[in-house]
Amino acid sequence: MNTPSLNIGAVERDTGLSKDVLRMWERRYGFPLPERNANGERVYPIDQVERLRLIKRLMDQGHRPGRLIALPSEALAQLGPKKSRPPRAASETIDEPGIDTLIGLIKRHNANGYVHALQQRLARHGLQRFVQDTIAPLTHRIGEAWEDGDIQVFEEHLFTELTKRVLRQSIAALPQGDGNPRVLLTTLPDEQHILGLLMVEALFALDGAECIPLGTQMPMTEISRAAEAHCVDIVTLSFSAAFPARKIPEALQQLRQLLPPSVALWAGGAGIAHATPLPGVQQLPDLAQGLAALGDWRAQASV
Amino acid sequence: MNTPSLNIGAVERDTGLSKDVLRMWERRYGFPLPERNANGERVYPIDQVERLRLIKRLMDQGHRPGRLIALPSEALAQLGPKKSRPPRAASETIDEPGIDTLIGLIKRHNANGYVHALQQRLARHGLQRFVQDTIAPLTHRIGEAWEDGDIQVFEEHLFTELTKRVLRQSIAALPQGDGNPRVLLTTLPDEQHILGLLMVEALFALDGAECIPLGTQMPMTEISRAAEAHCVDIVTLSFSAAFPARKIPEALQQLRQLLPPSVALWAGGAGIAHATPLPGVQQLPDLAQGLAALGDWRAQASV
DNA sequence: AAGATCATTTTGTCTAGGACAAACGAGCAA
DNA sequence: TTGCTCGTTTGTCCTAGACAAAATGATCTT
Numbered sequence: 001m002n003t004p005s006l007n008i009g010a011v012e013r014d015t016g017l018s019k020d021v022l023r024m025w026e027r028r029y030g031f032p033l034p035e036r037n038a039n040g041e042r043v044y045p046i047d048q049v050e051r052l053r054l055i056k057r058l059m060d061q062g063h064r065p066g067r068l069i070a071l072p073s074e075a076l077a078q079l080g081p082k083k084s085r086p087p088r089a090a091s092e093t094i095d096e097p098g099i100d101t102l103i104g105l106i107k108r109h110n111a112n113g114y115v116h117a118l119q120q121r122l123a124r125h126g127l128q129r130f131v132q133d134t135i136a137p138l139t140h141r142i143g144e145a146w147e148d149g150d151i152q153v154f155e156e157h158l159f160t161e162l163t164k165r166v167l168r169q170s171i172a173a174l175p176q177g178d179g180n181p182r183v184l185l186t187t188l189p190d191e192q193h194i195l196g197l198l199m200v201e202a203l204f205a206l207d208g209a210e211c212i213p214l215g216t217q218m219p220m221t222e223i224s225r226a227a228e229a230h231c232v233d234i235v236t237l238s239f240s241a242a243f244p245a246r247k248i249p250e251a252l253q254q255l256r257q258l259l260p261p262s263v264a265l266w267a268g269g270a271g272i273a274h275a276t277p278l279p280g281v282q283q284l285p286d287l288a289q290g291l292a293a294l295g296d297w298r299a300q301a302s303v
Numbered sequence: 304m305n306t307p308s309l310n311i312g313a314v315e316r317d318t319g320l321s322k323d324v325l326r327m328w329e330r331r332y333g334f335p336l337p338e339r340n341a342n343g344e345r346v347y348p349i350d351q352v353e354r355l356r357l358i359k360r361l362m363d364q365g366h367r368p369g370r371l372i373a374l375p376s377e378a379l380a381q382l383g384p385k386k387s388r389p390p391r392a393a394s395e396t397i398d399e400p401g402i403d404t405l406i407g408l409i410k411r412h413n414a415n416g417y418v419h420a421l422q423q424r425l426a427r428h429g430l431q432r433f434v435q436d437t438i439a440p441l442t443h444r445i446g447e448a449w450e451d452g453d454i455q456v457f458e459e460h461l462f463t464e465l466t467k468r469v470l471r472q473s474i475a476a477l478p479q480g481d482g483n484p485r486v487l488l489t490t491l492p493d494e495q496h497i498l499g500l501l502m503v504e505a506l507f508a509l510d511g512a513e514c515i516p517l518g519t520q521m522p523m524t525e526i527s528r529a530a531e532a533h534c535v536d537i538v539t540l541s542f543s544a545a546f547p548a549r550k551i552p553e554a555l556q557q558l559r560q561l562l563p564p565s566v567a568l569w570a571g572g573a574g575i576a577h578a579t580p581l582p583g584v585q586q587l588p589d590l591a592q593g594l595a596a597l598g599d600w601r602a603q604a605s606v
Numbered sequence: 607a608a609g610a611t612c613a614t615t616t617t618g619t620c621t622a623g624g625a626c627a628a629a630c631g632a633g634c635a636a
Numbered sequence: 637t638t639g640c641t642c643g644t645t646t647g648t649c650c651t652a653g654a655c656a657a658a659a660t661g662a663t664c665t666t
Contacts, residue, residue: 009620040654042620152532153528
């Protein structure tokens with residue numbers, strides 16, 4: 001075969017742009033403009049797929065497709081996030097030292113060195129500080145690097161996989177909670193990032209809560225069933241920054257309806273940071289507020 | 304609000320049936336027959352979604368939608384897999400003892416007890432036998448229970464999450480490989496089951512290979528980049544039984560083209576068991592053959 | 607009776623083009 | 637500066653038709 005190419009279904013999977021969107025862009029903007037096979041179906045050359053992937057990344061940073069598609073490829077490549085964040089030098093000073101070292105290890109593809117460095121920091125600082133002062137800012141910095149295009153997809157995957165391991169390992173080493181409260185942890189079907197959930201689990205378990213980790217991507221009806229079967233007091237969901245913000249309120253309200261009223265619904269993660277309050281849902285923009293909410297719950301439960 | 308209901312996009316996410324399929328079934332079979340909102344859009348009542356989920360499960364077992372949809376709900380509920388497998392009693396004797404105990408713990412939602420029992424078996428048998436004689440048959444049995452509808456979605460999630468933890472923990476405890484060979488482990492974008500991959504990683508790492516775990520759902524172009532960046536000798540993919548079998552050959556051939564010829568491509572997992580051979584791709588239907596392949600590779604490399 | 611070949615049905619995925627609401631941004635007023 | 641309105645942009649939904657690949661069933665052969 002000469003040049004590999006993909007049909008519209010494969011492009012949807014590879015880029016995350018729905019078939020509807022791909023066809024609509026072709027209609028409106030004239031890009032992508034795939035070839036057709038003998039059957040009249042779209043066949044996307046690999047370079048158009050690469051460009052689509054780049055455009056998708058820039059859209060996730062706040063750019064709009066109409067503008068992006070008009071731009072020549074060279075201009076696209078240099079484009080950064082829409083709202084440039086404060087220059088790194090400024091926040092550098094407040095960063096926990098050593099984060100850059102960890103990122104450097106990932107970027108040099110030194111998997112063993114990275115895991116080793118993480119475990120060293122864990123041993124030195126203890127789990128709570130490790131999570132709050134190492135993992136959280138590290139995840140944040142990786143997110144920034146991702147937005148800037150400073151990191152490859154496979155580098156981000158490696159980072160996630162290795163970090164997950166260290167966190168899960170630490171959680172497994174903790175004593176079991178006492179069932180006060182019982183907390184179910186998961187994410188909705190569109191959300192497959194689990195690092196935030198693991199951070200919460202680590203802190204909650206450290207604080208004596210009993211955590212039931214269900215992994216990611218649970219259908220809502222199943223979350224409701226699991227909550228009953230496990231007799232949990234709290235259902236905690238995590239939303240990453242990648243989760244479409246506009247869909248969060250509707251999703252939370254739907255789940256709130258499905259859950260028994262006696263079960264609390266907590267939502268945290270970067271995707272929640274700027275959300276508006278909802279009745280019956282406690283929103284936890286950061287880890288510290290998660291711990292605070294746990295304290296509040298206990299205070300209220302003992303009344 | 305009275306009865307929760309979902310739009311077509313939400314049903315697609317929740318059931319895994321594409322919008323196209325949902326509309327086509329409505330046209331052809333008259334089910335599902337959603338209501339319409341003020342804007343003429345489909346609004347699916349929750350009970351139709353439940354029925355769709357049940358139908359999807361039976362389809363994954365080899366039934367055909369046309370028949371299933373015609374059946375009344377009671378008949379559906381009792382329906383088993385199309386090709387009934389040999390009765391359990393027969394294979395019971397060859398099963399490793401204790402698997403049923405583990406499954407019982409999951410079904411009673413005893414997370415702590417399950418993890419404890421796993422770790423006990425690991426300590427007693429050692430990692431290699433633990434993977435081959437406990438985790439592999441256990442995963443297989445869970446798959447069967449899933450097909451039979453004997454297990455809830457959230458129970459399966461809990462099983463997966465807890466088992467992953469134990470496996471990853473064991474892998475982390477192993478000494479680092481010596482880079483002979485270097486193996487990259489991942490799955491394609493449509494495949495999110497990672498247990499098979501972790502089993503392979505455990506055995507390979509135990510045998511001294513250096514494993515680079517990239518987690519699941521890597522786009523092909525990224526697999527190729529990662530293979531170069533990490534200078535790997537072998538790329539290993541895992542396909543679960545849930546992966547659409549007909550799409551495997553095409554996917555493997557595409558990836559084979561993207562990889563440098565010097566890098567070996569290995570594919571394993573339940574989805575590979577009945578696949579036809581492909582040039583340039585080594586197929587590993589089970590764990591034992593994976594280990595054998597590793598031995599062969601070393602023998603050939605030392606020539 | 608078992609096995610191979612061919613026709614028919616079933617099923618999923620693609621196509622085109624139209625419609626509309628929600629989100630966004632620009633311009634204007636306070 | 638902030639807050640509001642209005643036009644534009646954008647994603648997602650709609651209908652209805654076509655076709656290829658897979659599964660099934662039927663027919664013929666051994």
